[in-house]
Amino acid sequence: MNTAATRPAQPIKLYGNAISGHVHRVRLFLSMLDLPFELIELDLRQRANRTPEFLARNPFGQVPVIEDGEVTLPDSNAILVYLNERYAADPARWMPPTRWARRACSAGSRWRRARWPTVRRPRGSWRCSVWPPIRPRR
Numbered sequence: 001m002n003t004a005a006t007r008p009a010q011p012i013k014l015y016g017n018a019i020s021g022h023v024h025r026v027r028l029f030l031s032m033l034d035l036p037f038e039l040i041e042l043d044l045r046q047r048a049n050r051t052p053e054f055l056a057r058n059p060f061g062q063v064p065v066i067e068d069g070e071v072t073l074p075d076s077n078a079i080l081v082y083l084n085e086r087y088a089a090d091p092a093r094w095m096p097p098t099r100w101a102r103r104a105c106s107a108g109s110r111w112r113r114a115r116w117p118t119v120r121r122p123r124g125s126w127r128c129s130v131w132p133p134i135r136p137r138r
Helices: 021-032 052-057 076-087 099-115
Strands: 012-016 037-041 065-068 071-074
Touching: 012 021, 021 037, 021 076, 052 065, 065 076, 071 076
Parallel strands: 012 037
Antiparallel strands: 012 065, 065 071
16 A cells, blocks of 8 residues: 555646546546546647747657646656556556566557557556566576
8 A cells, every 4th residue: 555645735737638548547546546636738730849838848749748736747657657656546456566567458458559540459458468468587
């Protein structure tokens, strides 16, 4: 159980656009953790992600980006890991508890995304199917 911080002192600011799948999964995880957040909608057609203010948050100009107090974090995968480790009551519920298992899921998801972007992982489980299987070194 994570006792370091259970709730943010102020709502987490989420910069993004409603049509972005990466923003959607961060919003979904924030909702699943029941964390207060404020969505700051960026108009990507008007290049709001290329303004100097936004580029100071993420030099690549990509969404999503969160601001949690003093922490500013781009990249949806990094955001999900951060939220899980910082605010989840049981981080092992959402992510494998061991380092090698986390690496296997991360590598497997990158491999699948590169080849079959529409493949989804099994519902209701953090366990991933990686082929070839990655085993911990002894």
